[in-house]
Amino acid sequence: MNFSRRTFLKASSAALVAPAIPACSGADVVPATGIPVSPFDEDSTAEAVTEGIDLSGKIAVVTGCNSGIGFETMRVLALRGAYVIGTGRTLEKAQEACARVKGVTTPVQLELADFDSIVACAESIRSLNSPIDMLICNAGLRGGEREVVNGVEKHLAVNHLGHFLLVNRLLERLYLAWQGRVVVVSSRAAYRGAPEEGILFDDLKMLGDWDVGTAYGHSKLANALFSFELARLLKGTRITSNSLHPGVISTNIVRDESAVVRYGFSLLTKVSGKTVEQGAATSCYVATSPLLGSTSGEYFEDCNAVTVTGTGHMHDREQASRLWLTSAELTKDYLVTHKRPDWNEFRNGIRGTSESAAEIQ
Ligand SMILES: NC(=O)c1ccc[n+]([C@@H]2O[C@H](COP(=O)([O-])OP(=O)(O)OC[C@H]3O[C@@H](n4cnc5c(N)ncnc54)[C@H](OP(=O)(O)O)[C@@H]3O)[C@@H](O)[C@H]2O)c1
Numbered sequence: 001m002n003f004s005r006r007t008f009l010k011a012s013s014a015a016l017v018a019p020a021i022p023a024c025s026g027a028d029v030v031p032a033t034g035i036p037v038s039p040f041d042e043d044s045t046a047e048a049v050t051e052g053i054d055l056s057g058k059i060a061v062v063t064g065c066n067s068g069i070g071f072e073t074m075r076v077l078a079l080r081g082a083y084v085i086g087t088g089r090t091l092e093k094a095q096e097a098c099a100r101v102k103g104v105t106t107p108v109q110l111e112l113a114d115f116d117s118i119v120a121c122a123e124s125i126r127s128l129n130s131p132i133d134m135l136i137c138n139a140g141l142r143g144g145e146r147e148v149v150n151g152v153e154k155h156l157a158v159n160h161l162g163h164f165l166l167v168n169r170l171l172e173r174l175y176l177a178w179q180g181r182v183v184v185v186s187s188r189a190a191y192r193g194a195p196e197e198g199i200l201f202d203d204l205k206m207l208g209d210w211d212v213g214t215a216y217g218h219s220k221l222a223n224a225l226f227s228f229e230l231a232r233l234l235k236g237t238r239i240t241s242n243s244l245h246p247g248v249i250s251t252n253i254v255r256d257e258s259a260v261v262r263y264g265f266s267l268l269t270k271v272s273g274k275t276v277e278q279g280a281a282t283s284c285y286v287a288t289s290p291l292l293g294s295t296s297g298e299y300f301e302d303c304n305a306v307t308v309t310g311t312g313h314m315h316d317r318e319q320a321s322r323l324w325l326t327s328a329e330l331t332k333d334y335l336v337t338h339k340r341p342d343w344n345e346f347r348n349g350i351r352g353t354s355e356s357a358a359e360i361q
Pocket of ligand 1: 064090111246251252
């Protein structure tokens with residue numbers, strides 16, 4: 001058996017952080033079946049996976065464009081010709097990031113902890129009156145104190161609920177695209193760090209046991225389940241939805257963590273991490289690859305769809321549906337109802353029909 005240097009380093013760094021992983025379901029990943037295998041892997045960069053792909057005329061939205069993986073994702077999509085709408089928590093942050101990118105970009109303000117800000121962001125994007133080809137739900141936070149925001153634990157509110165509302169408000173524009181793609185940046189923490197029971201439906205505020213790692217893993221599991229359920233609801237349309245783990249990358253993601261965690265993370269990223277250029281590869285691959293036009297409801301790592309084994313909840317259909325209904329209830333005053341277009345005369349390229357709701361909310 002061949003062990004690459006990275007595999008060895010990964011194994012040793014996994015041992016290093018293993019005690020910090022609160023709930024592990026003996027999970028591992030195996031290649032997903034029936035999904036095109038890409039020629040790319042953990043070493044591929046965002047530029048490499050989009051090489052030769054002309055995105056002229058395509059419109060992408062990237063949340064959290066001012067930092068880390070989001071910035072690189074925006075940069076590379078714009079480099080390939082896409083018009084990118086990049087969001088930042090303040091307009092200044094988004095403007096500054098867009099100004100650093102070659103290509104056509106528009107900065108928009110988006111604070112995912114604030115429903116009014118999400119609606120305002122969606123409305124300003126909608127006012128462009130254009131289809132959206134790629135909606136990349138990248139923004140995320142990890143760390144800080146225990147807090148309840150919009151009726152749920154803060155990580156769940158920002159990482160999941162905010163994007164749930166944003167996608168809902170922009171869905172109508174994804175319908176208008178030839179083949180719209182929702183790409184949700186989740187994490188391996190979704191099955192390594194989430195509570196054993198999965199989504200804590202009886203304690204969404206996490207008033208019981210709380211620690212940053214579990215709260216983050218919980219929100220990242222919600223990201224994956226949201227994408228999974230969205231894919232089911234959108235069956236029979238041209239819109240796909242997939243989630244992914246970008247890798248372990250030295251970004252600002254742990255800036256609100258303790259000094260010890262920041263130090264541990266910096267060691268981990270040094271010995272077995274990806275560069276930011278590699279970290280944005282899976283997002284860009286899932287958003288643009290011609291191989292994935294009809295792939296939906298999948299979870300990707302290192303540019304390939306994988307199935308998570310073990311007793312975790314990454315592919316838990318029941319929890320995904322329940323999370324959808326719960327999220328819809330929590331955001332009900334801000335949601336809009338979409339009527340699905342009638343695709344009957346456009347047979348070519350449709351992923352098959354479904355009896356799922358003709359309206360999704
Ligand atoms: N880096 C990793 O090792 C790793 C591993 C697995 C998954 N991920 C995921 O990858 C995604 C990108 O993270 P990153 O590593 O690039 O971290 P990052 O450099 O910290 O970027 C996170 C982005 O999200 C934005 N953001 C945070 N809270 C927000 C809020 N309340 N409303 C709107 N935007 C908000 C940040 O804005 P500000 O700069 O203004 O805070 C920033 O633009 C996240 O979803 C993260 O969970 C990262």
